[in-house]
Amino acid sequence: MRLEAPAGDHPRDILAALKSALHGAGPALALGAPAGRLPAEVPAGTAVVVTTSGSTGVPKSVVLSRSALTASAMSTAERIGSGAWLLALPATYVAGLQVLVRATVAGREPAVLSGRFTPQAFAAAALTMASARGGVRVPSYTSLVPAQLQTILDAAADDDTVLRAARSFEAVLIGGQALPAAVRERAEAAGVRIVRTYGSTETSGGCVYDGVPLDGTRMRVVEGELQLSGPTLADGYLGDPDRTAAAFPLDADGTRWYRTGDEAVIDDGVLRVQGRIDNVIVSGGINVSLDRVERVVRGIAGLHGAVVIGVADERWGEASVIVSDAPDAHERAEELLRIARDAVGAGIGPHARPSRLVPVEALPLLSSGKPDRERLRRDLA
Structure with missing residues (x-):
């Protein structure tokens, strides 16, 4: 199967290529690195290869299949509901990519916040999403990182339009890094419905919501390290079988797990991540x-x-x-x-x-x- 970069950098260009890849009608999509720097061929069933250096500066190209991405979108819909989505993150980042996947699976065109993120641009995009089906309001959703949420809350203190926009979402997914307790409390006091998500590119985005795994996702802690299993796992790292084998070990029964590198505890089925082991x-x-x-x-x-x-x-x-x-x-x-x-x-x-x-x-x-x-x-x- 061939791997190609999207025709342009705009989220709409990425969305068009993504739809083709998810439906199996087009080549796999290369995000985060020019396709010319990656092998021209990828495993069958691949939808997207996301290349990221992460915070450590070590590049990795994560192979995500059509089934993994759609399984993630469908389990998200089962947990929080289905509706209209606003893209406020880079589409080349897995959380932004998943906004496009969820919208595609729901059969809806996503709203897109283009250009620099500001509370006013966010509010304008959010408040144009209002729609109804059969006289019933269609719920809306978005995904943000903690810094964006804090910026919105700061602006909402003096801008009723921003506050109304933030409150308009059925759920605002917050991931990418730990959410400070003080920011979470501010959001709740403002009436913003947030859902804390945990996951990574290797799990097709968030797969644990408010500490509870999505349907199909399993968790375990081995020698203090959190490991995850389920249908949303990536196929591995493109062109790097050694790293793939180290990060995705197999159980004796053939179950495949992903070693997150995070220290964690699980109390009564609820995950608490304590930080990076390294x-x-x-x-x-x-x-x-x-x-x-x-x-x-x-x-x-x-x-x-x-x-x-x-x-x-x-x-x-x-x-x-x-x-x-x-x-x-x-x-x-x-x-x-x-x-x-x-x-x-x-x-x-x-x-x-x-x-x-x-x-x-x-x-x-x-x-x-x-x-x-x-x-x-x-x-x-």
Whole structure:
């Protein structure tokens, strides 16, 4: 089966190629990398190959079949309902791609927010989606990353149109990274119906909603690492059988699992992700989870969007650093660092306290909307 890039970069161009690929009438779709850099042939049944470097900077081309993508869309509809979808994320990112797949499976054209994301553009697109079938309102849905949700909530405090638009959705899926508790509480207080999703490109997007797996998805924790199984799993990594075998092990009974690399616990069937297993530094001979530190830091007023990274430290070997683009981070840097060190020391231990706070004008982001941690590490180095 041939692999081709879409005719253009606009979401509508990607949608047209995606429909052809999902229906089996056209070639597989290459997203995130020019098709010329990838093998011309891909396995039969492939719909999309998504190439992403992620936050670690290591490129990977994930092979997603028609069946995996449609299984994900159908299980989402079973969980939250079916209706009209607004694309507010890059279509080359799996969460944005899935918005297009869900709309296609539902037999509806998605609304598309083109250009730079702003609360006003989001509101304008959302409020044009109102429609009815047989006198009954058609529910609408969208998918956002936490930073977008926070931007919308900030604007909604002074703009009733933005607030009305955010409230108009039957569900707003939030994924891509952990959602700070303070932002979740603000959304709930504002009447915005959010659903926290967990998943990755290797699972065709979110496959666990509010801690509960979608129908067909199974979860287990092996030596602290979360593993997932089900019909939404990718076929593997294009042209990389060794990485595929390592990431997608088979059980003795032939069940295929995906090793997420996330540390997690499952309590009464509800998933709690605790952070990346490999996002750990050794400070003064003690392992420190940067994800745990970041969760504490993001619970502090003024640091909801902060990022915590590890850097070399002459005294301790490695230390954690807070990077923040909050408007008052420059003026309040010492105060915020003191508050953060106290909170982290009380919540985790004195060994985990951040060494400093670095204010920046804007956090560098990947196309997915996630912080570009690798770039931050390079810049601070």
